[in-house]
Amino acid sequence: MAVYRLCVTTGSYLKAGTLDNIYATLVGTCGESPKQKLDRVGRDFASGSVQKYKVRCEAELGEILLLRLHKERFAFFCKDPWYCSRICVTAPDGSAVHFPCYQWIDGYCTVELRPGTARTICQDSLPLLLDHRKRELRARQECYRWKIFAPGFPRMVDVSSFQEMESDKKFALTKTVPCAEQDDNSGNRYLPGFPMKIDIPSLLHMEPNIRYSATKTASLIFNALPASFGMKIRGLLDRKGSWKRLDDIRNIFWCHKTFTSEYVTEHWCEDSFFGYQYLNGVNPVMLHCLSSLPSKLPVTNDMVAPLLGPGTCLQTELERGHIFLADYWILAEAPVHCINSLQQYVTAPLCLLWLNPQGVLLPLAIQLSQTPGPESPIFLPTDCELDWLLAKTWVRNSEFLVHENNTHFLCTHLLCEAFSMATLRQLPLCHPVYKLLLPHTRYTLQVNTIARATLLNPDGLVDKVTSIGRQGLIYLMSTGLAHFTYTDFCLPDSIRARGVLTIPNYHYRDDGLKIWAAIERFVSEIVSYYYPSDASVQQDCELQAWVGEIFAQAFLGRESSGFPSRLCTPGELVKYLTAIIFNCSAQHAAVNSGQHDFGAWMPNAPSSMRQPPPQTKGDTTMKSYLDTLPEVNTTCRNLLLFWLVSQEPKDQRPLGTYPDEHFTEEAPRQSIAAFQNCLAQISKDIRERNQSLALPYAYLDPPLIENSVSI
Numbered sequence: 194m195a196v197y198r199l200c201v202t203t204g205s206y207l208k209a210g211t212l213d214n215i216y217a218t219l220v221g222t223c224g225e226s227p228k229q230k231l232d233r234v235g236r237d238f239a240s241g242s243v244q245k246y247k248v249r250c251e252a253e254l255g256e257i258l259l260l261r262l263h264k265e266r267f268a269f270f271c272k273d274p275w276y277c278s279r280i281c282v283t284a285p286d287g288s289a290v291h292f293p294c295y296q297w298i299d300g301y302c303t304v305e306l307r308p309g310t311a312r313t314i315c316q317d318s319l320p321l322l323l324d325h326r327k328r329e330l331r332a333r334q335e336c337y338r339w340k341i342f343a344p345g346f347p348r349m350v351d352v353s354s355f356q357e358m359e360s361d362k363k364f365a366l367t368k369t370v371p372c373a374e375q376d377d378n379s380g381n382r383y384l385p386g387f388p389m390k391i392d393i394p395s396l397l398h399m400e401p402n403i404r405y406s407a408t409k410t411a412s413l414i415f416n417a418l419p420a421s422f423g424m425k426i427r428g429l430l431d432r433k434g435s436w437k438r439l440d441d442i443r444n445i446f447w448c449h450k451t452f453t454s455e456y457v458t459e460h461w462c463e464d465s466f467f468g469y470q471y472l473n474g475v476n477p478v479m480l481h482c483l484s485s486l487p488s489k490l491p492v493t494n495d496m497v498a499p500l501l502g503p504g505t506c507l508q509t510e511l512e513r514g515h516i517f518l519a520d521y522w523i524l525a526e527a528p529v530h531c532i533n534s535l536q537q538y539v540t541a542p543l544c545l546l547w548l549n550p551q552g553v554l555l556p557l558a559i560q561l562s563q564t565p566g567p568e569s570p571i572f573l574p575t576d577c578e579l580d581w582l583l584a585k586t587w588v589r590n591s592e593f594l595v596h597e598n599n600t601h602f603l604c605t606h607l608l609c610e611a612f613s614m615a616t617l618r619q620l621p622l623c624h625p626v627y628k629l630l631l632p633h634t635r636y637t638l639q640v641n642t643i644a645r646a647t648l649l650n651p652d653g654l655v656d657k658v659t660s661i662g663r664q665g666l667i668y669l670m671s672t673g674l675a676h677f678t679y680t681d682f683c684l685p686d687s688i689r690a691r692g693v694l695t696i697p698n699y700h701y702r703d704d705g706l707k708i709w710a711a712i713e714r715f716v717s718e719i720v721s722y723y724y725p726s727d728a729s730v731q732q733d734c735e736l737q738a739w740v741g742e743i744f745a746q747a748f749l750g751r752e753s754s755g756f757p758s759r760l761c762t763p764g765e766l767v768k769y770l771t772a773i774i775f776n777c778s779a780q781h782a783a784v785n786s787g788q789h790d791f792g793a794w795m796p797n798a799p800s801s802m803r804q805p806p807p808q809t810k811g812d813t814t815m816k817s818y819l820d821t822l823p824e825v826n827t828t829c830r831n832l833l834l835f836w837l838v839s840q841e842p843k844d845q846r847p848l849g850t851y852p853d854e855h856f857t858e859e860a861p862r863q864s865i866a867a868f869q870n871c872l873a874q875i876s877k878d879i880r881e882r883n884q885s886l887a888l889p890y891a892y893l894d895p896p897l898i899e900n901s902v903s904i
C-alpha cells in the first residue's frame with residue numbers, strides 16, 4: 194500500500210471555497226491511483242483553507258506526471274465554483290511535488306494539473322504530457338476567442354463566448370469572427386443616474402479567471418459613488434452651458450484634491466509648466482528633437498528672437514539640438530460630433546518648444562493646423578495673453594485626445610489585451626513564458642470590457658464628453674495602430690529615436706529606463722534558464738505560435754510595424770518579453786495614474802472645444818475663452834472618469850509581487866527575489882530624488898505601479 198499526502202490550498206477570495214465534492218486521481222509513470230474523494234471530518238475546501246488529505250494506492254506510482262481534480266455535485270446543492278490555489282503532493286518517500294493551479298474551477302468538470310516545474314514543449318516527450326498540452330490549449334482557445342471591435346483595431350476578447358459557455362451550449366467549433374459593429378446593441382441603454390449608455394449584457398458574463406474579484410469590483414464602485422453622488426446632488430452632471438468663471442472649476446471636487454492637482458491649478462498658465470508636461474505629464478511620448486523645421490511650420494527667427502534672447506538664434510538652437518516638436522498630425526482628419534446638441538471642434542496643431550540655457554523646456558510657437566497660411570497664424574509667447582493662452586489650450590485639448598485614445602487606451606490597454614489573449618490561447622500553464630507573463634495580464638480583459646461597455650459604446654462616455662466621439666476614437670486608434678512601431682514600443686529605442694536622451698529633468702525617461710533595465714535583467718535570467726540556445730527558441734512551436742498570434746491579431750500582420758512575427762534567439766525573446774512587461778505595468782502607470790492630477794483642472798485637459806480654432810489674433814476675451822471650453826456637465830462627467838481611473842481599486846499587486854507561485858523551481862524564484870530587491874532600490878532612489886523637486890514625479894515608483902493594466 195502506498196499513501197500519498199495531499200495538501201490543498203483554497204484561495205482567500207470571497208466565496209473561493211466550495212461545497213462541491215472534490216475527487217483526486219494521481220497519474221504516475223508506473224500507473225495511476227483510483228479516483229478518491231478528498232473528504233475529512235468538518236468543512237472541506239473553505240475559503241483560505243489549507244487542508245490535508247490522503248490518496249491510497251496499491252503500489253507506488255513512480256514520477257507523478259499529472260494530478261486530476263474531479264469536481265462533482267454535492268447532494269442537492271447547486272454547483273459551487275472553487276478557487277484552487279495549489280496542491281502539494283508528498284510521496285511515500287517524503288519527496289514533495291507542487292502543483293500550482295491559481296484558477297477558478299466552475300461547474301462540474303475535471304481539471305488536470307502538472308507539476309510546477311516549467312516545461313517547454315521541446316522538453317516534453319511523453320505522449321500523455323504532449324496530449325495534455327494540446328487539450329489544455331484547445332480548451333483555452335474555445336473559451337477565449339478573438340473578436341473584431343472595429344476595422345483597424347487590435348483584436349479583443351469575445352465576451353459573448355462566455356455567455357455561451359455559461360448556458361452550456363455546444364460550441365460552434367467553426368465560429369466566424371464577428372465584428373462588434375454587427376452586434377445587436379439592444380443591451381446598450383441608459384441606467385437611472387448614469388450620464389451615458391451602458392452595454393449591460395457585455396458586463397454580465399465574464400469568465401471567472403479573468404473577472405474582477407469581488408473586492409476589486411466593490412472598490413471600483415465605492416471609489417465612484419462619493420464623487421458621482423457629490424456632483425449629482427449639486428447638479429454638475431446635468432448642468433449645460435459655459436462655466437461662468439474659471440475659478441468655479443476649482444470647486445468641482447470637494448475632497449479629491451491632490452498635491453499635484455493643486456500644483457497644476459496654480460501653475461497651468463505658466464509656459465514652463467506647459468513645457469514640463471511634455472516630459473513628466475500623462476503623455477510623455479510626444480516630443481521629437483528637430484535639426485530643421487518642417488516646411489509645414491514656417492517659424493522665422495524674428496518671430497522667436499524675443500524669447501531666445503540676444504545670444505543665439507533659431508538656427509543655432511536647432512543645430513544644438515535644443516528645439517523640439519509635438520506634432521498632432523493624427524488629428525487632421527479626425528471626425529467631430531455634437532455634445533448637448535452643439536457642434537464641437539478639433540484641430541491638429543504643431544507645437545515648437547525650446548530647451549533654454551537653464552534647462553527649462555518652453556513653448557516657442559504654436560500653429561493650430563497642419564497647413565500654414567493666413568488662416569492659421571503662428572501664435573507666440575509675445576502675443577496678447579489670452580490669445581497665447583487659447584493657443585496653448587487648443588494644444589492641451591489635442592494632448593487630451595491623443596493621450597487618452599492612443600498613448601493610453603490603444604498602446605497600453607488594447608495591446609496588453611492582445612498579449613493577454615495570445616498568452617491564454619497559445620501557452621499552457623506549465624510553459625515558462627506563461628508563468629512569467631500571467632501576473633502581467635491580471636484583470637486586463639475585464640477592465641477593457643468595462644471600458645467598452647461604458648466609454649467606447651454608442652452614446653457611452655466618450656460620445657458624451659469628447660469632441661471626436663466614438664467614431665473619432667475609432668479613427669484615431671485605427672490610424673494610431675497603423676503608425677505604431679516596435680521602436681515606439683521599446684522605451685530605450687523610443688527615447689533614442691525621438692532624440693530626447695539628454696533632456697534634463699525628464700523623470701519619466703530616467704525612472705522608466707531604470708525599470709526597463711530591472712525587468713530586462715529579470716527576464717534575461719528566466720529566459721537563459723529555460724532557453725539555452727537559439728535552437729531552443731526556434732523549435733518552441735508554442736512560443737512561435739504565441740508571437741505569431743500577437744503579430745496577426747494585435748498588429749494585423751503588418752510588417753511595417755516592425756513587431757516580430759517569430760523569434761530566433763534568446764536575446765530577441767528577452768527584449769520582446771521585457772517590452773511587454775514594461776508596457777503592461779510601468780508604461781500604463783505612467784500614462785494612467787496622473788489623469789486626475791493633471792486633468793482635475795479642466796482647462797489643462799479639455800475633452801472638447803466648442804468654438805473653431807482662432808484664425809486671427811487679438812480677438813480672444815475671457816468670455817470667448819470660457820465659451821470655447823467644455824460645458825459644465827461635460828467637464829464633470831469627464832472628471833468623474835479621471836478620478837475613477839486614476840487610482841487602482843483594491844486587490845492590488847505592485848510590480849514584481851507574485852503571490853501566485855507559478856514558478857516552483859529555485860532558480861526562477863531567486864530571480865524574482867533579485868528583481869524585487871532591484872525595484873526596492875529604484876524606489877529608494879526615486880523617493881530620494883523627489884525630495885528635491887517642487888513637483889515630485891512618483892508615477893514610476895515601483896510600489897505604485899500595478900503589475901498589469903487593471904484600471
Ligand SMILES: CCCCC/C=C\C/C=C\C=C\[C@H](C/C=C\CCCC(=O)O)OO
Binds near residue numbers: 644647830
Ligand atoms: C463616469 C462613469 C465612468 C464609468 C467607467 C468605469 C470604469 C472605467 C473602466 C475602464 C477605464 C479605462 C480607462 C480608459 C481610458 C481611456 C478611454 C478613452 C477615454 C476618452 O477618450 O476620453 O483607462 O484607465
Ligand SMILES: [Fe+2]
Binds near residue numbers: 601838
Ligand atoms: Fe488605464
